Amino acid sequence: MKIYRFKELDSTNTFLKNLEIKNNYDVAIADKQTLGRGRSGNKWSSEIGGAYFSFLLKENPNISKEEYSRLPLVVGYSLLKTFEKLEGLDFKFKWTNDIYVLDKKLSGILVEKREDFYIIGIGINLNNSITEEFREKGISLKEITNKDYNKEELIFNVIEDFKNNLNYYFSGSWYEILNYLNSKNYLFGKNIIIDLRNKKEEGIGQTISKKGEFFVEIKGEIRSFSIGEIHIKGF
Ligand code: BTN
Numbered sequence: 001m002k003i004y005r006f007k008e009l010d011s012t013n014t015f016l017k018n019l020e021i022k023n024n025y026d027v028a029i030a031d032k033q034t035l036g037r038g039r040s041g042n043k044w045s046s047e048i049g050g051a052y053f054s055f056l057l058k059e060n061p062n063i064s065k066e067e068y069s070r071l072p073l074v075v076g077y078s079l080l081k082t083f084e085k086l087e088g089l090d091f092k093f094k095w096t097n098d099i100y101v102l103d104k105k106l107s108g109i110l111v112e113k114r115e116d117f118y119i120i121g122i123g124i125n126l127n128n129s130i131t132e133e134f135r136e137k138g139i140s141l142k143e144i145t146n147k148d149y150n151k152e153e154l155i156f157n158v159i160e161d162f163k164n165n166l167n168y169y170f171s172g173s174w175y176e177i178l179n180y181l182n183s184k185n186y187l188f189g190k191n192i193i194i195d196l197r198n199k200k201e202e203g204i205g206q207t208i209s210k211k212g213e214f215f216v217e218i219k220g221e222i223r224s225f226s227i228g229e230i231h232i233k234g235f
Contacts, residue, residue, distance in 0.1 A: 002023060013112055032046055125138055
């Protein structure tokens with residue numbers, strides 16, 4: 001395991017993806033990213049003070065693809081748990097893998113894959129103040145609690161907790177994880193728009209299914225979605 005630290009970098013995910021010699025749990029941390037990436041080609045604003053990091057997870061050939069398909073949910077679960085240890089706030093989970101607090105986004109996760117490595121990238125609005133552009137949608141922990149956090153300590157706690165929660169998941173605890181995520185389900189009962197690649201659907205957010213998909217009520221019918229970005233109506 002290696003730790004790569006940068007004052008400034010395009011993206012910690014891109015860096016690990018392109019790394020020639022990869023090791024399990026190599027970590028890249030950047031104080032600032034110039035091309036921070038979110039899901040669906042979105043930009044992730046990466047101002048000084050936030051925690052921007054990625055780490056590698058080597059695929060285990062004995063574990064099924066189906067089990068790995070829920071990895072983003074397991075990362076989200078783990079991140080929730082780490083935040084709950086840090087502050088007694090009502091953190092929520094927004095399927096597929098964002099953490100919300102006070103109706104605003106605190107943290108986002110981007111899971112990618114290259115060869116037999118998953119690249120798990122996490123952005124946390126920690127000590128940064130949210131820029132004008134994102135103020136309506138995002139919030140940082142410091143803006144809520146007025147505290148300054150030790151960034152590296154939090155990053156290594158996130159990774160340590162993830163290792164433990166991944167073992168918990170692989171040892172057969174998916175339903176426990178799922179129940180917890182559903183108890184923290186930010187989208188439950190909300191009017192949402194599902195932004196699929198070529199069309200948009202409107203409905204009411206329901207629960208996360210056993211497969212890790214999201215149930216949405218559309219015109220009285222329950223449908224499940226595995227892809228697509230979910231937007232809350234009016235946002
Ligand atoms: C999202 O909300 O869509 C996911 C955001 C993920 C941002 C993190 S910051 C560290 C890592 N490097 C990136 O370019 N993206 C992830």
